[in-house]
Amino acid sequence: IAIASAYFNIQGFGELKKGLADKPLSFLLGREPTESIKWEEEVLRELEEQEDNLDYFDLLLEAILFFEDPKRGVRIPDGPFFHGKTYIAVSPDLRDIKYGVGVVGSSNFTYGGLVSNRELNMLNTDREVVQELADWFISRWENSTDFKEEFLDYLRNYVTTHSPYDVIAKALYETYKASLEAPQNITLRSLYHHQILSYRDASEKLENFGGALIADSTGLGKSRTCISIALDAIKNERKVLLIAPKSILDTTWMEEMKKTGVLLDSISTEMLSSDPDRLGRDYPDANFLIIDEAHYFRRPTTNRYIALRDHILKTNAQVVLATATPVNNSLMDLYHQLALYLNEDCIEDLYGQTLAGYFTASQKRWLNSQKLDMEDVLQRFVTRHSRELAKALDTEGKINFPERVLDQDTRNKYSIDIDLTRV
Numbered sequence: 001i002a003i004a005s006a007y008f009n010i011q012g013f014g015e016l017k018k019g020l021a022d023k024p025l026s027f028l029l030g031r032e033p034t035e036s037i038k039w040e041e042e043v044l045r046e047l048e049e050q051e052d053n054l055d056y057f058d059l060l061l062e063a064i065l066f067f068e069d070p071k072r073g074v075r076i077p078d079g080p081f082f083h084g085k086t087y088i089a090v091s092p093d094l095r096d097i098k099y100g101v102g103v104v105g106s107s108n109f110t111y112g113g114l115v116s117n118r119e120l121n122m123l124n125t126d127r128e129v130v131q132e133l134a135d136w137f138i139s140r141w142e143n144s145t146d147f148k149e150e151f152l153d154y155l156r157n158y159v160t161t162h163s164p165y166d167v168i169a170k171a172l173y174e175t176y177k178a179s180l181e182a183p184q185n186i187t188l189r190s191l192y193h194h195q196i197l198s199y200r201d202a203s204e205k206l207e208n209f210g211g212a213l214i215a216d217s218t219g220l221g222k223s224r225t226c227i228s229i230a231l232d233a234i235k236n237e238r239k240v241l242l243i244a245p246k247s248i249l250d251t252t253w254m255e256e257m258k259k260t261g262v263l264l265d266s267i268s269t270e271m272l273s274s275d276p277d278r279l280g281r282d283y284p285d286a287n288f289l290i291i292d293e294a295h296y297f298r299r300p301t302t303n304r305y306i307a308l309r310d311h312i313l314k315t316n317a318q319v320v321l322a323t324a325t326p327v328n329n330s331l332m333d334l335y336h337q338l339a340l341y342l343n344e345d346c347i348e349d350l351y352g353q354t355l356a357g358y359f360t361a362s363q364k365r366w367l368n369s370q371k372l373d374m375e376d377v378l379q380r381f382v383t384r385h386s387r388e389l390a391k392a393l394d395t396e397g398k399i400n401f402p403e404r405v406l407d408q409d410t411r412n413k414y415s416i417d418i419d420l421t422r423v
Contacts, residue, residue: 002088002137003109006030009046010056010155011111013063019089024071026094026141027109029151030082040154042110047158057159064155067148074151075144082140085113086133094134102130191228193393194385198225201383202320203232211319211341213294214383215326219401220390222322223256226290229320230264233288238318241283242266243308244292253292269296269304276307280314287317294321297340298333309340317341326382331366335359338381350376 001023008029013020050056067074085107090100105121107113124130162170191199198216202225205212212229214222230240244253246268257263265283272279279286289312291297297305312319319341326334335356344354351358358377365372378384387401406421 002026002028002086002094002134002141004028004030004084004086004137004140005109005113006083006085007042007108007110007113009042009110010060010063011046011050012109012114013066014059015111015114016109017059017062017066020066022071023089025073026137027067027072027074028137028140028144029074029076029147030084043154046111060155061159064152064159067152067155072148073146074148075141076147077140077144079143084140085109086137088130088134088137090130090134094138097127097131097134099125099127100130100134101125102133104133191224192221192390192399194390195221195225195228197389197393198222198383198385199228202229205381205383206318206320209342209346209381210316211321211338212383213321213323213326213337213381215323216383216385217387217390218324220385220387222324223252223292224260226292226320226322227256227260227262227264230288230290231262233318238288239283239285240264240288240290241286242290242292243269243272244290245269245296246271248292264290269293272304272307273302276303279307279311285315286311287315288320289317290320290322292322294323294337295325295328295333297321298326298328298336300336300339305336305340312340331359331363342381347377347380350380 001020003025005028008027066072085105087103087107088094088100090097092098101123102125103121103123105119107117107119107121113119124133194216198214198220202212202214206229214225216222216225230242233240242249242253242264244266249266249268253264253266265286267279267283289308291308297308299305300309311317321337321340323337326337339355342355344356347353347355347358353361362372362374390399391401408421
């Protein structure tokens with residue numbers, strides 16, 4: 001038996017399964033004019049319609065077993081548009097027909113094409129005519145590509161039992177796979193998976209808003225992530241300047257720059273406070289700023305904040321803020337950091353108000369112990385990852401965080417009427 005059809009579905013197989021029985025089959029599954037294989041959409045539509053029909057899934061299993069047999073082949077034609085439909089049944093074989101039947105017309109190998117649609121087909125039993133039709137099929141078969149395993153994999157997918165964990169894992173992967181794949185433009189190949197996520201997310205925010213706030217938990221390596229982002233800026237001929245407390249510059253940042261071989265110009269946060277003009281005087285061309293421990297810039301009236309804000313406005317600098325504690329005493333702490341580079345209308349599409357208006361209203365709700373949902377704003381502007389996520393992504397066990405242990409020794413406690421364990 002030989003069948004050519006642009007479409008296929010399980011109910012169509014059900015209409016012919018008795019006639020197909022244990023016979024050999026060559027099934028040529030056609031291409032649509034767009035060169036995409038549209039038969040999957042037909043099967044998916046049918047599955048959605050029949051999802052509560054157990055008999056349908058029994059029929060699906062029968063179809064899988066039928067096509068798994070070595071006597072059955074499935075191929076897709078090479079070359080341009082193919083939309084032919086034919087059904088050929090002969091004996092003893094297609095190349096030397098003694099007798100048989102050929103059907104040519106508009107019917108696809110689907111329930112609609114075989115039963116319910118208004119189709120037009122012509123049946124012929126003349127041996128010479130059937131042979132000519134078989135020769136046509138053979139020529140197309142020889143200029144086609146084997147598609148049996150892909151065809152079967154697609155059908156098996158709907159009868160394979162998946163655990164709830166598998167379903168959730170697949171959904172999460174499809175949502176975040178672009179971020180999980182190792183980006184090609186990262187020079188520092190030593191990044192952990194969670195750092196790659198932060199790099200990706202912060203880079204996207206930089207492109208969209210001219211700045212990013214990385215608020216990953218303490219110990220997740222924000223400095224290494226920032227160096228990766230700085231390398232991209234250097235490649236784009238940006239002048240990079242690092243601003244951080246002197247104690248951090250002399251320890252963490254010095255160590256990271258030695259490890260990576262990436263040396264960045266830097267100025268301490270303390271220097272910016274005592275000599276705010278130095279930023280413009282010594283680094284007038286710095287147009288890419290990395291601000292570590294950015295919560296030091298949460299008060300807009302300080303010398304360092306004013307100097308930084310003025311420099312950003314003057315140079316149109318891109319800004320990467322890094323801090324594990326963007327909010328210290330008030331939600332306005334976060335606002336003032338974001339306001340260093342964001343326009344006031346950056347959330348108008350979300351809430352129809354300015355950034356300052358949104359944070360002011362949110363601060364009032366917070367003080368009044370009212371329900372507060374800032375997820376949309378945080379997701380848009382802040383890169384956030386936890387230690388729990390870092391551990392979950394660390395399949396090789398390279399990351400170890402010290403566990404916090406409550407001292408239960410009564411000799412080390414003041415005499416107070418507080419249950420510390422409960423706290």
